[in-house]
Amino acid sequence: MRLVLLGPPGAGKGTQSDVLKEKLGHGVLHHSVGDILRDAVKKNTPLGKQAEPFMSSGKLVPDNIILGVIRERFMEKNFQPCFLMDGFPRTIPQAEAFDSILKELRLPLTGVIVLDIPLSAIIERLVQRRSCPVCHRVYHLKYQKPKHDEMCDEGHGALIQRPDDSAEIIRQRFAVYEKETLPVIQYYQKKNLLIPVVATESIDNVSKDLLAKIDLFKKEHVL
Ligand code: AP5
Ligand code: MG
Numbered sequence: 287m288r289l290v291l292l293g294p295p296g297a298g299k300g301t302q303s304d305v306l307k308e309k310l311g312h313g314v315l316h317h318s319v320g321d322i323l324r325d326a327v328k329k330n331t332p333l334g335k336q337a338e339p340f341m342s343s344g345k346l347v348p349d350n351i352i353l354g355v356i357r358e359r360f361m362e363k364n365f366q367p368c369f370l371m372d373g374f375p376r377t378i379p380q381a382e383a384f385d386s387i388l389k390e391l392r393l394p395l396t397g398v399i400v401l402d403i404p405l406s407a408i409i410e411r412l413v414q415r416r417s418c419p420v421c422h423r424v425y426h427l428k429y430q431k432p433k434h435d436e437m438c439d440e441g442h443g444a445l446i447q448r449p450d451d452s453a454e455i456i457r458q459r460f461a462v463y464e465k466e467t468l469p470v471i472q473y474y475q476k477k478n479l480l481i482p483v484v485a486t487e488s489i490d491n492v493s494k495d496l497l498a499k500i501d502l503f504k505k506e507h508v509l
Pocket of ligand 2: 299300301320
């Protein structure tokens, strides 16, 4: 399977990626550009220094920087041909460049999942989100509680709140999504690759719907 997972901030891309990785098997590699960038910011690498001002203000990191990260990953010697892209591509230039990379590698996309949710539903999700800075597992203080206080269930210590999860920056990220990423969804619609999923239900219900729709899509497209 080679899947792209899109949706506005807080739609559940990270949460459903964890479910998909488990259901689709360990051969599927999860690439979250947001996590890659946050790791780089934490380590204060050149990439992190370039990306931080964009991320903290809720803007997209420029395409040339993002595409550099993706090319590096996809041109690796031990590259895994089954993947789940979480939050990439987010602009038309990224989508076109990604097509060229996949064409070169002869790895066509299986489908593009779009998690659909309005702005009104995502603020509560994001202000109460906590995440593990080590394994990137995502929690929610009400809907996906950690077992002990605000500590990672995998034993990695204290969970953190993302600096871009303030109401003001969430609105900015949502506006950027509508302007830059909705055209990407239309781009994939024209290629008949879209798998739309309503993301306002509970985590379990979204997972069930998502897995059923992937199965149906595979049957309809004889994959
Ligand atoms: P990124 O880290 O990808 O952030 P995002 O797109 O804003 O999405 P989030 O990670 O905030 O939300 P999510 O959909 O993963 O939701 P989650 O599962 O955590 O990107 C961050 C920044 O990096 C960007 O702003 C940009 O600057 C840069 N960047 C990244 N990719 C880029 C690219 N391609 N080009 C340029 N720049 C790029 O869930 C949210 C919360 O809700 C959690 O607490 C979870 O427990 C809870 N939850 C999830 N599902 C449900 C449910 N069904 N019911 C109740 N609660 C739920
Ligand atoms: Mg995420």
